Amino acid sequence: MVEETPPVVGTAPAVSEAPGRRDGSATLIHIATHARDEAPAGRPKETALELRNVSCWYGSFRAVKNVNLTIAKREVTALIGPSGCGKSTLLRTFNRMNDLVPSFRAEGEVLFEGKNIYDRDVDPVEIRRRIGMVFQKPNPFPKSIYENVAFGPRVNGYRGNLDELVEDCLRKAALWDEVKDKLHQSGLALSGGQQQRLCIARAIAVQPEVILMDEPASALDPRSTLQIEELMAELKREYTIIVVTHNMQQAARASDTTIFMTMDEDRAGYVVEQGDTIEIFTNPKNRLTEDYVSGRFG
């Protein structure tokens, strides 16, 4: 059998060719990423998802236009940009979560394992199992801690040992030690940071490949925020993570790749630049990116 070479993840071309400052001198962000597992030099990254000419519409309003990009497997990719530029819309396009908005329409292709998830024969429920989501505000079910994690696998007909699965997911979400003695208490009785880690445990319980996170720490205190960032660094060993954040320190600390979006006069969002996080924050190619990461705009 011939082994296929995984596709190489490329960097999306800058939309505008405005020259950026090359010395990184305007950059205020301190890059202190968690232990980065870089692919050894020369080893191509594998692609988790690919967007081809994707535009997103709410009725007659185009919220996102002509996005082409690739998301690398088992990395943290951060989506940054000013409020309203379409970050959440684009994030929700990765698992068809926008289908739940009646006026929403997507154009283009979102390829997952080479298959367009918007094809008619694709089941969006299965896509959302494989590409899970964690929301801005922690939203545990009004059930016990145990049931929050066990619910999805049970619905999906999980046949293994549920107790072991619940423990494993809570451990992976760095929550086990804090809750192991109160598994049958309500998930809603936990602190905000613990609730968000419970939601992460719930997301991984159905064995997804990708986890989408929409500002997962913006409602949390600084300590819980750091815990979530550390958790992302752990989880990327197994999962592909795409995170929307308005916190640039967080993007700099927690992500491997950063995508900067902004919007045009018509308020349609577009991707300006995608690259290694360190490059985006210290040596961006595009003036718009530089202005944003240095705090001059946005």
Ligand code: ADP
């Ligand atoms: P961001 O995450 O960058 O703040 P959003 O994706 O939330 O941006 O929004 C992008 C644009 O789409 C905004 O102009 C917003 O008002 C609009 N929008 C978002 N959700 C909806 C919706 N459900 N219906 C109509 N317009 C929406």
